Amino acid sequence: MTEQTLTQPGAEPQPGAEPQPGPQPQAAAPAQVQAPDLVPEKPKKSRRPLLLGIARWTAAVLVLGGVGTGTAMGITAMERTEVPGLATESDGRWEYPRLALPALPADALRPYTEGNDGEVHHADLRQLLLPAPKGATVDPKLKGGWVGLDTYLAHFHADDRGAVKEALAESALRHVAARGWTMPDGTSTRVYLMRFTSVAFAEAFKDDVLDTGTRGSRLPAGVDGETLDSSLKDARLPFLSLYSFDERKPYGPEQTRWAYIQAGDTLGLVVQSRKGAALTVPFQQTVVLQAQLLS
Incomplete structure (x- = not known):
């Protein structure tokens, strides 16, 4: 903002200004002798006190106006949570970095x-992984790079790993990328992205791990039962399919929630666990943001 220069009272005349002639002294008038029978005129009241009062009120108004303007500008510049009385409690969402889709190779299409x-x-599958939110401690084994098949298989019950590995061998899996982190409240998050050679192979593997027919779906390690999670049913994600689950009660010292994201030739898996109970809001937020990166 450009500062305005104010002219101060009593400022020196500008260079080059013509000097103004001052008032010329007038010759004293000859003394008049009043007749004793004349009534003397009433002296005129001086306007100086009135002018001083107006000046004082004007200054007071300007000062108050300046204080009010400064306060308004200060509140406008502050964050909402910094203004006393206007702070709002967090709804539980995590603070993720600004997300953007990675650049594509020349002539490639979304x-x-x-x-x-x-x-x-x-796009490079590793660049489609959701980054860790603010305050997270990143898992040194899941730092956002390629991972081996055994790392992904560790997600499942030991009794199911052989069958899942066989299904992957038949599905022409190309590679797996993963990232994991833990938040200060103890919530543990793992995100896996698996790319297959075609949509058909990706869907075939998804159908195998989600088969709820005679044997039930392949559950995460430490989970004995599942219930369908309907909290993401209203998520607006065209072209994608979400399959979300909660660990069925009664569960142990911690609860697990997980969701599969079917996105063309890629299948995503988001898993969250937390002591006591896995919170709904950060789980929904994480799944939706990861799905948007795959859209």
């Missing part, structure tokens, strides 16, 4: 654009 009938993700 998975759901015209001309990409195979719904192929041409």
Whole structure:
């Protein structure tokens, strides 16, 4: 903002200004002798006190106006949580970095654009992983790079790992990327992205791990039962499919929630566990943000 220069009372005349002639002294008038029978005129009241009062009130108004303007500008510049009485409690969401889709190789198309009938993700899969939120401690084994098949299989019950591995061998899995972190409240999050050679193979593997027919779906390690989670049913994610689950009660010292994201040739898995209970808001937020990166 450009500062305005105020002219101060009693400022020196500007260079080059013509000097103004001052008032010329007048010759004293000859003394008048009043006749004794004349009534003397009433002296005129001086306007100086009135002018001084007006000046004082004007200064007071300007000062109050300046204070009010300064206060308003100060509140406008402050964050909402910094203004006393205006702070709002957090709704439980985590603070993630600003998200953006990675650049594509030359002439490559996004998975759901015209001309990409195979719904192929041409971006580096590691760049499509959701970053850890503010305050998280990143898992040194899941730092956002490629991981081996055994790392992914550790997500499942030991009795199911052989069957899942066999299903992956038949599904032409290309590679797996993963990231994990733990928040200060103890919530543990793991995100896996698996890319297959085609949409058909990705869907076939998804159907295998989600089969709830005679044997039930492949559960995360430490989980004995599941219930469908309907909290994400209203998520607006065109072209994608979400399959969300809660650990069925009674559960042990911690609860686990997980969701599969079917996105063309890529299948995502988000898993959250927390002592006591896994919170709904950060789980929903994490799943939706990861799904948006795959859209």
